[in-house]
Amino acid sequence: MSGGRPHAVSQELIAEAACELFLEQGYERTTVAQIARRAGVSRSSFFNYFDSKSEVFWSGLDERIGFLDAFLAVACPSPQPASVVAEAVREAFVRFTPDALALALVHSDAMGVVPGLTQEMATRQWRIAASISRYLRRTGEDALPADVHAAAYAGAVIAALRTWALAAGGRVSLDDVLASAMEAAG
Numbered sequence: 301m302s303g304g305r306p307h308a309v310s311q312e313l314i315a316e317a318a319c320e321l322f323l324e325q326g327y328e329r330t331t332v333a334q335i336a337r338r339a340g341v342s343r344s345s346f347f348n349y350f351d352s353k354s355e356v357f358w359s360g361l362d363e364r365i366g367f368l369d370a371f372l373a374v375a376c377p378s379p380q381p382a383s384v385v386a387e388a389v390r391e392a393f394v395r396f397t398p399d400a401l402a403l404a405l406v407h408s409d410a411m412g413v414v415p416g417l418t419q420e421m422a423t424r425q426w427r428i429a430a431s432i433s434r435y436l437r438r439t440g441e442d443a444l445p446a447d448v449h450a451a452a453y454a455g456a457v458i459a460a461l462r463t464w465a466l467a468a469g470g471r472v473s474l475d476d477v478l479a480s481a482m483e484a485a486g
Contacts, residue, residue: 311349311359314339315400318356319411322404326412327353357404357413358420360396361461365427368392372435381439382486385432385453386479393457393478402465421458429454456485 317339321330332353336346350356371388378384408414433450437443460481464474 312399314341314346314349315356318353319400319403322411322413323407326410327416328412354416354420357401357417358424360398361401361424364392364396365424365431368428369431372431375435377435377439379439381436381441382449385435386482386486388432388435389453389457389478389482390475394475396474398461398465401461405462405465425454425458428457452485453482456481 314335318330318335321334321338330353332346333343335353335356336343339346350359355362368388368391371391372385375384375388404411404413404417408417429447429450431450432453433443433446436446436449441449457478460474460477463481464472464477467477
């Protein structure tokens with residue numbers, strides 16, 4: 301019997317361990333086994349929280365994009381679609397704290413994740429744009445303008461996340477940065 305209570309395992313604990321290792325030795329040289337060992341969990345515990353090493357950065361954002369998609373899928377078409385999109389983004393990202401993603405954005409060179417981060421961020425931006433475009437088309441907007449507007453809104457979300465991360469997230473409100481970005485896009 302061990303001498304004490306086991307520490308609580310959480311997604312955040314594992315992500316923190318992963319990010320420490322990514323900073324120390326780079327993303328490519330870090331293995332899931334090393335992350336699990338640093339977090340004090342088994343490999344299988346790691347996979348209870350993440351499907352892959354890269355998901356450490358993306359799980360929170362993917363969850364928020366899923367929420368945005370679900371919100372817009374049921375939102376009633378409005379004569380003011382920009383306000384509905386802005387509300388959907390606000391609701392999706394309220395209290396979002398992309399700690400691992402923010403750390404990767406700030407330290408992408410040191411972690412050696414620039415190419416992968418760029419590609420994965422573009423994929424998320426496309427997913428956000430696709431959700432918004434579907435909503436805008438339901439409001440009666442033609443396909444091309446809907447796609448262009450959706451791309452602008454999705455770009456605003458990604459730019460806000462980058463700006464927030466680079467401004468040291470704790471000192472600047474993500475909600476405020478998102479609101480400014482959405483206003484600039486709209």
